[in-house]
Amino acid sequence: MQTDYSADDVAAAASLQFFAYIYVLITTFWTYDYACSLDEEWKFLFVSHWTKVKGLYIVTRYVPFLLLATNLYLTFIPNENSGECRALDNICSGLGILSAVCSESFFILRTCALWNNNKILLAAMLVTFLTFVGAAIGVSFATTAPATYAISAIPGITGCYQSSSSFQLFIPFLLLCAFELGLLTLTLTRAIQNWRLTTSRLYIVLVNHNVLYYICGLLFSVANIFTSLLLHYSYHAILHDFQFIVLAILATRMHRHLWQMKRQTHGSDALMQIPMSDMSPTEHTV
Template sequence: MSLQFFAYIYISITTFWTYDYACSLHEEWRFLLVSHWTKVKGLYIVTRYVPFLLLATNLYLSFIPNENPGKCRVLDNICSGLGILSAVCSECFFILRTCALWNNNRILLAAILVIVLAFVGTSIGIAFATTAPAAYAVSAIPGTTGCYQSSSSLQLFIPFLLLCAFELGLMTLTLIRAVQSWRINTSRLYIVLVNHNIFYYTCGLLFSVANIYTSLLLHYSYHAILHDFQFMILAILATRMHRHLWQMKRQTHGSDALMQIPMCDMSPAEHTA
């Protein structure tokens, strides 16, 4: 039952992601064609399109007949790597946003980057260390022909615990800055930036807590579903919020453009005639 549920949910996630992309296709291409090429735009493209590779690899792993456990392990490692890459790219948007709220303080940025590298290194080590000794098997269930991981490790909850702590720290920084400057900065861009940050961190915290509990309490075929679902939701939120901020910046002509945080690092500048 868990394997069938796993397959059905992945089809649902793929459908949801495709539907979201189709609904935002006009805004997507407008942003890609109009905005300047910057590092942030490159980050946007990676964040937006890595989930397509992640979903395609997972669908291949779940539905393509495969009798080689070694190949199953390689595909699972690829999925783990793509998932971590997607999560890191999504978080990078909000690391930049949080630093923008603090006027791009270099000490704060350096501290955050050190923490990110430590957390990412730990997560990669745990992800690949737990999949290496895991047993893989080929499903004998009709309609579920792919291979699956028949054993798992409780250590898989640790990356989500680290992500939970990291997002709680970024949320605290955002709230502190918002309280300090709520009377000084009243521009619309600033308010939207703070609201985006809080909403994103709240969603990330809720999904991370859910993944911690499911990793400890449920069978792998169940709790692994929430792993990639969290990566999908975070990528959608990060890219949609970035496009929204970019559109708002293009519409500003005066007061908001003079706000006290350097927004040039957050959204690509628009073309000028």
């Protein structure tokens, strides 16, 4: 039995163990957040009207469960089949992209609402977003398809990792960073134009939510760019899914908060009209 392992074997095993610990923490964090908001969650699901945006909410909220389950299976189930590793990794990438697309869709609608649902702006944002999503999907799967997967040479260490370099994985996060920077610019431009003229609480909350979401997204995207470029073994993907989980939590929590505020106003805030599942203002009066 081999008892001496190379430095690469030890480093790879350490990265797999660290990845497993981080994923347990992420799962615990997601479960705790869901448990803490369970009352609000079910109240929203049963009381709010059924619309397309409510369907978007449900997908955004529950896709992370599938993402976490798949990654936990990949991380803890002993597996010596590189083909299965590749398939599970592709499923995780697809679920992560789907989660990010749903989270960003909320804030495309919110940003458009700040601009009075300008159809030209909405079309421009959708074309840009779909172009970036297509490029991100192409890069992600073009990178993982030819990648070589490896398992730890040390017995008892489960999980697998890409043994070949995959620096191109920073590109989807660079695209996400650029898109969120564009949405942040649109939000701040609109807020600066109207900050003296708008007193609506819902409008102010909407702007604050957007800015907070974009700042969090930008910080995570920048961190993922650096980890993808500088780290090896499983370390390079350590923050990928954590970003998707946090963005999904922010998007759904902010959606519920805005919905609750609209219910509490009972029409007293007549400056606002909230279509699309009571989410976004279409106009404000100055």
